[in-house]
Amino acid sequence: MKANHRQEKRQFERLFEKEGIDKVEDRMAILEVFLGVEQHMSFQELATLLENKGLDFEPDFVKKTLNLLCRYGFASKRKFEGQPTLYEHRYLGSHHDHLICTKCKKIVEFENPQMETLQLEIASFHGFHVLQHKMEMYGLCSDCLRERVSLTPLSYAREGESGVIEDFTGGSAAQLRLATMGLRRGDEVEVITNKGEGQLVVAVNATRLAMGRGVAAKIMVKPNGRRKDLQ
Template sequence: MRVLHNREKEELKRILTQNGYGREEELISVLDAFLDVEAHLTVSEMTEHLRAKGLEYEPEFVQSALDLFCRYGLAQTKSFDGDECRYEHHHLGHHHDHLICTRCRKVEEFVDPDIEALQIRMAREKGFLPLQHRMEIYGLCSECAKDRGETVPLSEAEPGECVIVRGHVGGAEFQRRLTDMGLNPGVEIEVLNRNGGPLVVACRGSRMALGRGMSEKIQVTPVHGGGKRRRLRKRRR
């Protein structure tokens, strides 16, 4: 990898010289620090990473440097589930996909030749000419999954997650309300949204909104493997 990084720095030097860019040494130092970390960084995170290495650059310069790297194919931008734009390495001939934790926002890369081959085969079967693709799998990383118990309040389920109702911590009247809504033990529901307002779920083909107090009393367990609707996003462009 060090040989690859050195080659990419030499390529940037050549590009900067050919196109008459200023601050060449500083741009090279930013690229060197960028290649030194295997992570998906925001501009602010990259600025802090540089500061930790004793390099004080204004955020505007860091962003312009990262955008320059993207322009010449040394980096690329990613925005996961509407998050702030992040920058990652773009090594020629190296493709990977992503696992994104919806709780801590950690991003992990993975490569699977079988998945790549399947995507190509499916495109060919449909007579489709693939130009590029990306796969993003959303869920909980191993650390966040470990911290969460097997049975949790429905209010803690993640958007896109399918869960099974196991019980509740309310009384008889609360049980009657759940029965009227069809939320009986054993029923599978999907969490659609929990952004600030009511918790919106899908149950038996219908959508319903649950107040926070109600969702905190309903006990659920996850449908392992993603349930009927896996939180899997794949985009071909």
């Protein structure tokens, strides 16, 4: 355990005893597990971790302890869009911001002094005194981006090429239409006819389907590199 973790545990112990909070020893065990994982974690993830370590606490007790950790400045609560509430270790006197991948939910932390200064400058220009701020950027992480680049719309695939359907773009109406056509993620699709304009004919699950280019453009395929000889 890092030196500052030991120090924090002592602070926590002293503070809780002073505040008359009960079951300090159990709460210490939770703190120790929490500090042992330097990442953003949900209540559920912490509960699973405790369970795996053979620490059997009531969920309510774990939840209350997490809230105490937040109240006394040992943890911070984060609420990112599309994710459960996450908790992270709070380092006194330091600050960081987040990049959040909307696909795989990965969270990247960053610190940028110029960005911090610029934000204060902007605020003061507007006569604003900043008490706190959150900078969250949402998008695709480098891994997800790499995966996406390798995808191609079905309308671009050439005759004889085949691949696996990975994703559908377009709104829910378009997705519904594709589902009605019997197309699902993970299906293998082969292009029978694609003249570069007009309809495409494809084979999916041993069925031939004719579809417009607009529809085909919404189907994202990972080419499998196989190309059947045309007959």
